[in-house]
Amino acid sequence: MPTRAHVLRRAAALVACALTVVTTTAGCSLLPGGGDNDATxxxxxxxxxxxxxxxxxxxxxIAINEKLFDKAGLQVQLVPQTSEDEGIKQLDTTLDITWASHVTLFRKVAEGxxxxxxxEAYQxxxxxxxxxxxxxxxxxxxxIAKPRIAVVNDDDIGALTTRAVLDTAGVEKQGIQFREFPYDQMVTAMQSKTVDAAWMTEPFxxxxxxxxxxxxxxxxxxxxxxxxxxxxxAASKKFADGNPKTLALFRSVLRDAQQAAANNKLTVQDVLSSYVDVDQQTAALVSVGTFPLSLNPIRLQRVADMMDTEDVLPGRLDVQQLLPPGTTN
Structure with a gap:
């Protein structure tokens, strides 16, 4: 019959063995930053x-400059586009993901x-x-009762928000005349009095x-x-279905990048001059909005519902159906 001392020694050995296994496993994949299982x-x-x-x-x-994607095991190439529609058109050919306004994305979904x-990029x-x-x-x-307004597209976010704000101010929506111009031609259109005003975003x-x-x-x-x-x-549904782990990692790094931008808006203003035709003095004056940290279906449904109300969409769009599996309120 084993002695009490023998039993205690055997128990201690088993505990030590178990702790070794747990510690080794944690060191490989459970502790934050441990190993590169996510990347592989x-x-x-x-x-x-x-x-x-x-x-x-x-x-x-900012994420590129600070190598956030590299550290996560992702090689990211940012590809300049001439328009939001063009970026969406290039998905599954020369692009895997593209940036666009929610209005443009939802309009494209409604078109098939x-x-x-x-x-979410920006609020x-x-x-x-x-x-x-x-x-x-x-x-x-x-x-002006019947203003001529320059917008990039007459069914984009500029037209949508302009209608809403001018309607609130008492301007009849039917009187608003939208004229399509790329951002870099809007200044000329205003100076030549082709339009009364232009809908612009920063840094324009x-x-x-x-x-x-x-x-x-x-x-x-x-x-x-x-x-x-x-x-x-957004990515195409086909690409998303075939690469769920890659896109989950992208969303994780994007969240960190959005948080970095939210924490230091001076960094945002500083980086602008590296990819937009503005000098540092102009960039320092740019008004900066909010960088959301996650997809919020309630927030996004607000856009789709306004588009429905303004007849930009043929009917109500359920935004929840466009989110990755597991995304909730």
Missing amino acids: DIERNTLRIGVMPVVDVAPLR TQLQLQG AGANSMALVSTDPNYDGPAK ITKAQRDIGARIVSDTAIGPTKDFPMSGY
Whole structure:
């Protein structure tokens, strides 16, 4: 019969063995930053992301500069695009993910494009999107009954938020005349009096103010569009279904990048001059909104519902169906 001392020694040995196994396992994969299981378990380690020269994508630039993707085991290439529609069109060919306004993404879904949202990029803050004019007499949103407004697309976020803000100011929606111009031609359109104002986002607002003395007629992130969800990232449904772990890792790094941008908006302003045609002095004056840390279906449904109300969509779009599995309120 084993002695009491023998039993105690045997028990101690078993406990030590168990602790060794737990410690080894934790060191390999359970402790934060331990090992590279996340990187080796993903379907692919390269991602091509379509971007445009807007404040919204500053966190991605910060992530590249600080090697956040590299540390996670992802090689990311940011690919400049000429338009949001073009970026979406290139999914599954030359792009894996693309940035676009939520309005553009939801409009494309309604037209039949199968997408899955991968992250929210930007949420409007004070004067981060606005109606800008060079006309000194256009000093309030209700001053012109039938304003001619430059927008990138007459069914984009600019047109949607302009209608909402001018309607609140008492301007009849039927009287608003939208004219389509790329951002880099809007200043010329205002100076030639082809339009009365232009809907712009930063840094184009600040650039127009500094370069030609343009003024803000109205912030378009007020009233019904206050804190409006502006843009995000999406992949094709096909790519998302085939690469769920890769995209989950992308969303994790994106969250860290968004948090870094939210914590230090000076960093956002500093990085702007590296990918937008603005100098440091102009970049330092740019109004910066909010960088959401996760996909929020309630917040995003607000965009889809406004699009439905304004007849931009043929019917109500259930945003929850566009989110990765497991995304909840």
